[in-house]
């Protein structure tokens with residue numbers, strides 16, 4: 001099974017990281033497990049047996065993970081006892097430890113836990129501490145989010161109090177009436193205290209309840225921390241990836257890291273667990289292989305069929321550098337949305353946009369295209385492609401020693417037209433209106449116009465070229481996912497990579513099947 005490993009926390013995609021405490025930062029999970037075992041075993045030994053009850057001892061691996069790990073204390077007592085057929089009254093937070101109520105037993109467990117801490121001190125996971133230092137040096141904000149009401153004590157004892165910008169613990173959750181994990185409230189409160197969007201925040205969790213909470217909160221990256229035997233359950237709960245050792249987690253300031261290959265759709269489908277997809281696709285290099293001549297990049301019937309099927313169950317838009325009419329004719333499906341000229345020109349059922357500043361630049365574009373046709377007429381293989389809001393000059397078929405001449409001509413044309421700016425792509429030089437508009441802005445505009453901005457939507461953008469990086473960056477800020485199409489590793493703001501258009505078609509089929517099932 002593939003996963004986007006090794007884990008990389010990149011400042012281009014994320015602003016903050018939320019740490020669970022017990023089992024992620026401190027080795028207190030074992031102390032908790034032992035305290036729970038002491039409590040429940042003694043209680044079950046002493047309790048008179050009633051019909052339907054199971055008094056077998058607490059299993060500090062299986063029962064710990066299933067019933068108490070990561071949950072508010074009283075919820076843990078309730079869930080474990082319920083599994084053994086025992087129903088106790090809730091009681092009051094002030095109940096003494098001898099009281100036979102959920103609160104009383106919870107307080108008894110806490111007494112044991114705190115006395116072990118004061119006897120033995122708090123052991124830390126050195127790799128977690130190292131990761132916290134690396135994150136803070138790279139400009140990340142950090143918070144600890146735990147159901148524990150002993151957070152302050154544990155952090156002080158462990159000497160870690162200064163490594164977090166915010167704390168949301170069991171005491172704060174009770175004061176603010178926040179639901180505990182697996183609800184997302186405590187994580188969302190921490191992100192708000194850090195002034196960071198959940199979509200640009202990662203969560204590190206060792207408990208299934210915590211992973212579920214992070215997933216429900218639509219956090220940008222959910223990393224399961226497996227301290228032994230929990231890999232599959234963390235994955236099933238929705239972790240994007242599971243690591244055993246936080247020393248292996250990379251921290252980068254830039255997107256210099258190539259996105260990992262998405263060898264099967266599982267990791268992406270898990271991100272869709274509680275969201276519906278909205279699909280944005282580039283054309284050349286994404287839906288068709290790159291070929292020598294732009295007019296030969298025809299859509300394969302199988303890809304058209306995959307797009308048609310996808311459009312039946314989710315919004316689909318093609319965001320292309322080509323002219324709008326050109327790309328629409330090539331794809332030839334009426335039910336989807338098209339953006340041409342890198343998003344300057346948009347058309348679809350019930351939606352349309354023509355960038356007004358682009359319209360102002362039309363005469364300049366025509367003049368530039370005419371000049372370039374004339375200047376490049378004697379260079380074999382040079383091809384000028386006029387789109388409504390851009391002029392591309394292709395040099396894929398130009399001899400290497402002639403490419404500089406092509407480039408000089410495009411630079412000269414740009415110098416003569418202050419309304420235009422020079423950009424590039426795969427073996428093309430391009431001129432387009434010099435305004436702050438690109439594929440990223442176009443996708444953001446479409447999400448807003450189509451009412452797809454909510455947390456229930458997962459926008460996915462698939463593209464292969466430099467111009468698609470704008471869309472990857474824009475989507476990363478909105479909790480969406482970029483997927484780069486590239487045969488080899490290369491730096492990108494995308495989260496994942498697919499090798500070629502065939503892999504894109506397979507992904508479309510998986511997404512379509514999953515979405516059809518979910519409906």
Ligand SMILES: O=P(O)(O)OC[C@H]1O[C@H](O[C@H]2O[C@H](CO)[C@@H](O)[C@H](O)[C@H]2O)[C@H](O)[C@@H](O)[C@@H]1O
Nearest residue numbers: 283284290291292293294297320321322426427
């Ligand atoms: O955003 P896209 O839909 O990917 O369009 C980007 C450019 O694609 C086309 O050029 C590219 O594909 C050609 C055919 O495979 C190839 O010959 C060329 O070298 C590539 O740059 C299209 O012709 C351009 O207008 C688009 O800007």
